[in-house]
Amino acid sequence: MITRRKFLKGFSAFTGATFGFSGYALAVEPMRLNVTRYQLTPPAWPKGLGLRIAVLADVHACEPWMSADRIAAIVARTNALQPDLILLLGDYMAAHRFVTRHVPPEAWAEALATSRAPLGVHAVLGNHDWWDDHAAQREGKGPVFARRALERAGVPVYENDAVRLTKGGRPFWVAGLGDQLALLGSRWRYHRRVGMDDLTGTLAKVKDDAPVILMAHEPDVFVRMPDRVSLTVSGHTHGGQVRMLGYAPVVPSRYRNRYAYGHVVERNQHLVVSGGLGCSIAPIRFGVPPEIVLMEVGSGAGAVS
Numbered sequence: 001m002i003t004r005r006k007f008l009k010g011f012s013a014f015t016g017a018t019f020g021f022s023g024y025a026l027a028v029e030p031m032r033l034n035v036t037r038y039q040l041t042p043p044a045w046p047k048g049l050g051l052r053i054a055v056l057a058d059v060h061a062c063e064p065w066m067s068a069d070r071i072a073a074i075v076a077r078t079n080a081l082q083p084d085l086i087l088l089l090g091d092y093m094a095a096h097r098f099v100t101r102h103v104p105p106e107a108w109a110e111a112l113a114t115s116r117a118p119l120g121v122h123a124v125l126g127n128h129d130w131w132d133d134h135a136a137q138r139e140g141k142g143p144v145f146a147r148r149a150l151e152r153a154g155v156p157v158y159e160n161d162a163v164r165l166t167k168g169g170r171p172f173w174v175a176g177l178g179d180q181l182a183l184l185g186s187r188w189r190y191h192r193r194v195g196m197d198d199l200t201g202t203l204a205k206v207k208d209d210a211p212v213i214l215m216a217h218e219p220d221v222f223v224r225m226p227d228r229v230s231l232t233v234s235g236h237t238h239g240g241q242v243r244m245l246g247y248a249p250v251v252p253s254r255y256r257n258r259y260a261y262g263h264v265v266e267r268n269q270h271l272v273v274s275g276g277l278g279c280s281i282a283p284i285r286f287g288v289p290p291e292i293v294l295m296e297v298g299s300g301a302g303a304v305s
Helices: 004-031 068-080 105-112 127-131 134-139 145-152 199-204 219-224
Strands: 034-040 051-056 085-088 121-123 161-167 170-176 212-215 229-234 262-266 269-273 291-297 302-304
Touching: 034 269, 051 068, 068 105, 068 291, 105 145, 121 170, 127 134, 161 199, 170 199, 219 229, 219 262, 219 269, 229 291
Parallel strands: 034 291, 051 085, 085 121, 170 212, 212 229, 229 269
Antiparallel strands: 034 302, 051 291, 161 170, 262 269
């Protein structure tokens, strides 16, 4: 029989654990910053082409969680990793109501524009960059103000476009897909949202057989990725934002935990999904702290946090 004393003791322990979890998930983990490293070599990757690629995803700029100063500090740490190129994967806008002040687009764009890499900084847009632009939603077209802010700051934004780069005389392509959930349509029906993505049109701009690295904000497109793409890099999921023992209860993807986080290999093709930096819906993270992703492409396989 459970006595009143045992019940109160158990209830107190449960309450304490709950408050401890909530406090950590609200105040501690969202303010951490990891560097997660991957080493991978896609099939048919050219010998002698080694790329060091840094990825920043899902900034969700807002006070007090992701101020312009904090973004600048994250960028400075990214620069210190000395990547060959830096990829920005969208969702620069805040995505929850628990903010004390919105960060103006020009402020977060200028902070991101302090990124430095010899082969440049390359960006795509995310769903929130579209959803938060009410004029773009009404008119069904861009450019959204997130794109304009980045381009004014000198950061190129790719919407179904590609650029050819070289390192050590060896060419490769960086391509960027338009957002797959850009127009809300019916707010409550995920599958009815309308994308601005054109995978076929994007790859048609690749004019030779050099390897292709594709930036796609949402990872769901990976299920139909052709062999022509050597590596797909995505964000959007935040790793589920709450993640325990490799499982996230809620993932904003049709495929749930299949593409929630990390290095995925299917059909001998490679996908890396970043856990991102900011928060969506609520400023909570547990088991998936904010991260800079650093990929060594053409140098083996594995991941180390």
